[in-house]
Amino acid sequence: MTRQAALSPVTRETLQERVYAELKRSLMHGMFDAGEMLRIQDIAARLQTSTMPVREALGRLVSEQALEALPSRSMRVPLIDRERLEDLARARCLIEGQLVSLALPRLSAKDFGQLRSLTHACEAAFESDESVRAHRSSELNHAFHFYIYRAADSAVLIPIVESLWLQSGPYVRAAARIHDQSRDLSATHFHWALIEALERGDQAAALEALTEDITRSFNLIRARLDAPETKAAGYG
Structure with missing residues (x-):
């Protein structure tokens, strides 16, 4: 097996991690208002990437309770209560x-x-x-x-x-x-x-x-x- 054959593609995974890290950093440092809507298409355009890594990153942030998933397929920064x-x-x-x-x-x-x-x-x-x-x-x-x-x-x-x-x-x-x-x-x-x-x-x-x-x-x-x-x- 050559060295090249031993390596697996990582581009997509790396891009997802980069998108996730950027969104996580922005959320952690209070760059979004409570109740602000985050739409996949809008974020993908701002980050100049496809929608797939954005969708996956947002889903991960929902599971971490940093965002809320809405019926409209949008994500929302949780309201303050x-x-x-x-x-x-x-x-x-x-x-x-x-x-x-x-x-x-x-x-x-x-x-x-x-x-x-x-x-x-x-x-x-x-x-x-x-x-x-x-x-x-x-x-x-x-x-x-x-x-x-x-x-x-x-x-x-x-x-x-x-x-x-x-x-x-x-x-x-x-x-x-x-x-x-x-x-x-x-x-x-x-x-x-x-x-x-x-x-x-x-x-x-x-x-x-x-x-x-x-x-x-x-x-x-x-x-x-x-x-x-x-x-x-x-x-x-």
Whole structure:
């Protein structure tokens, strides 16, 4: 058997994975509104690909609860509702808190320096042009948290957290808009508190800072859920 004969075609599989990764990234970073419709033909045109890899990627995201399938064969970003909000907030605090606890004794001075750099970059992103602010700040926020979580070295917990972040995308987008209006604490306030607690080896303070950081977005939305004017903006 020649080397060429031993190789199997991977083009279609690779394309599907690329489409899936792009859609997953966009959803996780809150690039779609709650309730937004995703049509296969539209996405295929935007990604300059055929409909097949898009259909397969969307089906995979439905199975991961990041999207909802509708009778019209369209997919929808899930609506925001109180029950799902509370469930996601609770799950994220539990799982991410466990990862922070596991990571704490593994982090070094070099790691804290990297976490500070990511936080400074995140602050700069929040002050940047509106056209790139949401995307860039979300990517840096993800990089900050997952830098810590990967230090925990848990092959089981990391995929769970990725799934929870994927489902949290619409909430991240909605909370970012509310934060822009409220301007209470800085967006990176609890990142700094978390870094300081980790440096001290203070597990209780680290978990408190993490919980405040996670629940802050959900609290902003919770306060708006009953307002009549938000019902038409993807809130259930």
